[in-house]
Amino acid sequence: xxxxxxxxxxxxxxxxxxxxxxxxxxxxxxxxxxxxxxxxxxxxxxxxxxxxxxxxxxxxxxxxxxxxxxxxxxxxxxxxxxxxxxxxxxxxxxxxxxxxxxxxxxxxxxxxxxxxxxxxxxxxxxxxxxxxxxxxxxxxxxxxxxxxxxxxxxxxxxxxxxxxxxxxxxxxxxxxxxxxxxxxxxxxxxxxxxxxxxxxxxxxxxxxxxxxxxxxxxxxxxxxxxxxxxxxxxxxxxxxxxxxxxxxxxxxxxxxxxxxxxxxxxxxxxxxxxxxxxxxxxxxxxxxxxxxxxxxxxxxxxxxxxxxxxxxxxxxxxxxxxxxxxxxxxxxxxxxxxxxxxxxxxxxxxxxxxxxxxxxxxxxxxxxxxxxxxxxxxxxxxxxxxxxxxxxxxxx
Amino acid sequence: xxxxxxxxxxxxxxxxxxxxxxxxxxxxxxxxxxxxxxxxxxxxxxxxxxxxxxxxxxxxxxxxxxxxxxxxxxxxxxxxxxxxxxxxxxxxxxxxxxxxxxxxxxxxxxxxxxxxxxxxxxxxxxxxxxxxxxxxxxxxxxxxxxxxxxxxxxxxxxxxxxxxxxxxxxxxxxxxxxxxxxxxxxxxxxxxxxxxxxxxxxxxxxxxxxxxxxxxxxxxxxxxxxxxxxxxxxxxxxxxxxxxxxxxxxxxxxxxxxxxxxxxxxxxxxxxxxxxxxxxxxxxxxxxxxxxxxxxxxxxxxxxxxxxxxxxxxxxxxxxxxxxxxxxxxxxxxxxxxxxxxxxxxxxxxxxxxxxxxxxxxxxxxxxxxxxxxxxxxxxxxxxxxxxxxxxxxxx
Numbered sequence: 104x105x106x107x108x109x110x111x112x113x114x115x116x117x118x119x120x121x122x123x124x125x126x127x128x129x130x131x132x133x134x135x136x137x138x139x140x141x142x143x144x145x146x147x148x149x150x151x152x153x154x155x156x157x158x159x160x161x162x163x164x165x166x167x168x169x170x171x172x173x174x175x176x177x178x179x180x181x182x183x184x185x186x187x188x189x190x191x192x193x194x195x196x197x198x199x200x201x202x203x204x205x206x207x208x209x210x211x212x213x214x215x216x217x218x219x220x221x222x223x224x225x226x227x228x229x230x231x232x233x234x235x236x237x238x239x240x241x242x243x244x245x246x247x248x249x250x251x252x253x254x255x256x257x258x259x260x261x262x263x264x265x266x267x268x269x270x271x272x273x274x275x276x277x278x279x280x281x282x283x284x285x286x287x288x289x290x291x292x293x294x295x296x297x298x299x300x301x302x303x304x305x306x307x308x309x310x311x312x313x314x315x316x317x318x319x320x321x322x323x324x325x326x327x328x329x330x331x332x333x334x335x336x337x338x339x340x341x342x343x344x345x346x347x348x349x350x351x352x353x354x355x356x357x358x359x360x361x362x363x364x365x366x367x368x369x370x371x372x373x374x375x376x377x378x379x380x381x382x383x384x385x386x387x388x389x390x391x392x393x394x395x396x397x398x399x400x401x402x403x404x405x406x407x408x409x410x411x412x413x414x415x416x417x418x419x420x421x422x423x424x425x426x427x428x429x430x431x432x433x434x435x436x437x438x439x440x441x442x443x444x445x446x447x448x449x450x451x452x453x454x455x456x457x458x459x460x461x462x463x464x465x466x467x468x469x470x471x472x473x474x475x476x477x478x479x480x481x482x483x484x485x486x487x488x489x490x491x492x493x494x495x496x497x498x499x
Numbered sequence: 500x501x502x503x504x505x506x507x508x509x510x511x512x513x514x515x516x517x518x519x520x521x522x523x524x525x526x527x528x529x530x531x532x533x534x535x536x537x538x539x540x541x542x543x544x545x546x547x548x549x550x551x552x553x554x555x556x557x558x559x560x561x562x563x564x565x566x567x568x569x570x571x572x573x574x575x576x577x578x579x580x581x582x583x584x585x586x587x588x589x590x591x592x593x594x595x596x597x598x599x600x601x602x603x604x605x606x607x608x609x610x611x612x613x614x615x616x617x618x619x620x621x622x623x624x625x626x627x628x629x630x631x632x633x634x635x636x637x638x639x640x641x642x643x644x645x646x647x648x649x650x651x652x653x654x655x656x657x658x659x660x661x662x663x664x665x666x667x668x669x670x671x672x673x674x675x676x677x678x679x680x681x682x683x684x685x686x687x688x689x690x691x692x693x694x695x696x697x698x699x700x701x702x703x704x705x706x707x708x709x710x711x712x713x714x715x716x717x718x719x720x721x722x723x724x725x726x727x728x729x730x731x732x733x734x735x736x737x738x739x740x741x742x743x744x745x746x747x748x749x750x751x752x753x754x755x756x757x758x759x760x761x762x763x764x765x766x767x768x769x770x771x772x773x774x775x776x777x778x779x780x781x782x783x784x785x786x787x788x789x790x791x792x793x794x795x796x797x798x799x800x801x802x803x804x805x806x807x808x809x810x811x812x813x814x815x816x817x818x819x820x821x822x823x824x825x826x827x828x829x830x831x832x833x834x835x836x837x838x839x840x841x842x843x844x845x846x847x848x849x850x851x852x853x854x855x856x857x858x859x860x861x862x863x864x865x866x867x868x869x870x871x872x873x874x875x876x877x878x879x880x881x882x883x884x885x886x887x888x889x890x891x892x893x894x895x
Contacts, residue, residue, distance in 0.1 A: 149818030149826050149842075179814055181827060181843045214811025215844040278798060278815065319797045320716065321812075322819045401715045401797070401882075402674060402890055409891030415610025416717075418575055419674065422545030423718045430545050431577065446545075447577045448611040486797075488884040494798055495805030 107257035108268035110293040112335025115238030117245040120226035122174035129172040129226040130242035138331035139298040140166040141305040145326035151178035152185040157207040164298040167201035174212040178324045198231035243272035254365040260354040262347045265338025267294045273362040277371040278323040288328045295334030296341045304352045312359035315481040317399040318370040372489025376465045382478040383471040389426035390479035396424040398483030408485035410460040414442040432473025503653035504664035506689040508731025511634030513641040516622035518570035525568040525622040526641035534727035535694040536562040537701040541722035547574035548581040553603040560694040563597035570608040574720045594627035639668035650761040656750040658743045661734025663690045669758040673767040674719040684724045691730030692737045700748045708755035711877040713795040714766040763878045768885025772861045778874040779867040786875035789820035794879030804881035806856040810838040828869025
């Protein structure tokens with residue numbers, strides 16, 4: 104992690120509130136000055152109180168800080184949960200000298216339990232006391248729930264003679280089928296950019312990354328993505344719709360994609376990442392939905408686990424997508440090997456392909472719908488006995 | 500099975516085409532006179548050639564016979580598959596003295612292989628030679644694929660002084676998330692009813708039964724439901740929109756419900772049926788979609804397998820439905836025990852409820868959305884290591 108960049112003007116801290124058995128479970132991400140902010144939250148109708156609070160903050164578009172905890176989602180907790188979320192934001196605001204309306208609050212973990220507010224308050228104070236520019240890895244650790252690895256990524260990009268840094272942390276390996284955003288993901292950057300630009304860039308980047316991954320088809324009640332840009336690198340404002348804006352958007356999309364694929368790779372019980380690239384669709388939205396349909400089919404997921412090049416199930420899953428196409432124009436490749444062409448089976452060396460699938464932990468499926476020029480990619484993971492064991496046990 | 504009724508004027512036969520290791524794998528269901536017919540087929544865009552052929556027959560609305568085979572779906576087989584499906588119908592028509600346009604054809608099993616037409620033709624001849632009024636159990640056996648039990652059900656109903664019989668067989672325990680119909684289900688009745696009436700009744704009955712069950716969220720390429728009514732019981736025509744029509748519709752819905760729940764009970768790897776009854780919705784369609792969302796959530800299914808009264812996941816799944824509601828009005832019961840009221844947890848005896856869940860193989864979940872007066876029920880099954888084992892192995 105030593106080589107990941109620290110965006111200037113950001114301080115990060117974490118502490119133990121005792122929600123988790125050992126290790127940090129609460130974090131603070133603070134911008135020294137108000138940052139232009141954009142983000143997205145779950146579309147689940149059972150959205151949690153912290154999501155309700157954070158939505159209002161994102162609407163305002165300026166943040167000084169994010170406070171987040173794991174192991175308790177403060178979801179299905181009603182008015183008391185809402186008051187607790189507001190109190191958590193106010194406590195963090197006081198600790199870092201900000202207005203409570205400039206603090207977003209996120210909770211992830213078990214649904215239906217009240218937060219132990221005394222311990223939360225004490226942990227916020229300790230996290231604030233330990234704020235530092237290189238606290239990001241501890242924040243990544245603090246938001247882990249059933250994750251087995253911390254997700255922490257960074258990008259450097261030079262724009263208009265300024266060296267900009269982006270840094271992001273994410274969590275979530277179950278209840279992952281984001282709709283607008285996923286799980287928790289916090290990004291800080293010292294780029295100078297306006298809020299409307301950031302909003303536009305984040306919306307598209309989220310569609311192409313977090314909204315294109317799936318672990319189990321279930322959209323969480325707590326999904327939140329927040330991107331804060333504080334301009335502390337000292338560069339001039341990135342002009343709207345410029346080549347520089349495109350460069351910044353690429354770096355951000357790239358960062359989010361790394362974190363999103365990290366989630367899938369750590370998907371509950373997963374042994375393989377499944378990449379589904381759909382081309383030849385009428386629109387990018389249809390391509391993405393079709394790709395996601397394949398990546399989230401239990402039958403495709405179990406076939407990949409079994410190292411079975413079962414293109415019949417891929418065709419079945421495509422047939423259930425909303426995308427419009429004619430089956431006689433569809434082509435499918437697995438690991439680059441054509442298995443269907445014009446909607447019909449293609450002869451291929453099945454034992455060789457099976458060996459190849461066994462040897463790899465990243466299986467690419469390429470589909471051409473033959474209906475247009477748009478394309479999109481989605482990522483999922485295989486479905487294994489491990490997923491069953493984790494979820495027949497774990498109380499989420 | 501001895502006590503199940505035989506609708507008059509129907510003859511049923513089965514034979515071995517050698518697609519399956521031992522046992523019948525092809526069947527004929529024949530009405531001695533043309534029967535008013537209604538049905539439904541999959542909405543999967545990769546629908547199979549037999550589905551294409553049968554759709555044209557259902558549009559015409561009159562059938563003399565159904566010919567069906569298991570173990571080979573004749574799907575993703577293109578023009579040759581279409582010619583094979585037409586040839587299969589023509590062969591069956593010749594064998595029973597019918598017009599080929601009055602014969603529906605259904606194939607279920609592996610995707611992407613051509614039918615061995617010589618063996619199919621020979622088996623059709625043998626099935627025709629063995630036609631009998633009590634052949635239904637053999638037909639139920641012939642259409643089984645990964646099913647562990649045959650699904651065969653009957654109903655008797657007395658309408659306008661005539662004793663009417665209904666008999667139905669069904670198959671399918673994976674790739675089950677019907678859309679318009681599911682899997683294969685064939686029903687014969689000797690009731691006298693017009694085609695428009697039957698069509699209306701079947702549409703609603705299918706929505707409330709087959710379209711309300713789910714095993715794995717994947718809609719098959721071959722789903723077909725066919726109901727044939729030949730009037731052979733000798734009763735007078737059932738008047739449209741009469742109390743008698745309602746009585747007939749109830750008997751048919753009841754029969755389809757038994758078969759649909761049979762599918763779920765035999766769902767791949769399943770140990771428990773999950774019944775989700777949603778009330779208080781704005782419309783029956785919203786209630787059904789919400790119920791199905793809960794019944795098809797991998798996280799709910801694994802929780803039920805783990806005998807965990809995990810209402811948080813039920814709330815999460817409801818939140819992902821299209822149904823409109825306010826979370827603070829939602830109530831949830833598991834096996835009759837209130838676990839959520841007004842969107843908040845309710846204290847309950849958790850060890851007692853867990854013991855109860857362990858003891859039962861039918862888990863009822865009752866939801867009140869508090870948004871209206873409509874209700875609907877859906878049925879699913881738990882998700883276990885058995886499902887993974889079956890589907891990491893089986894080539895469908």
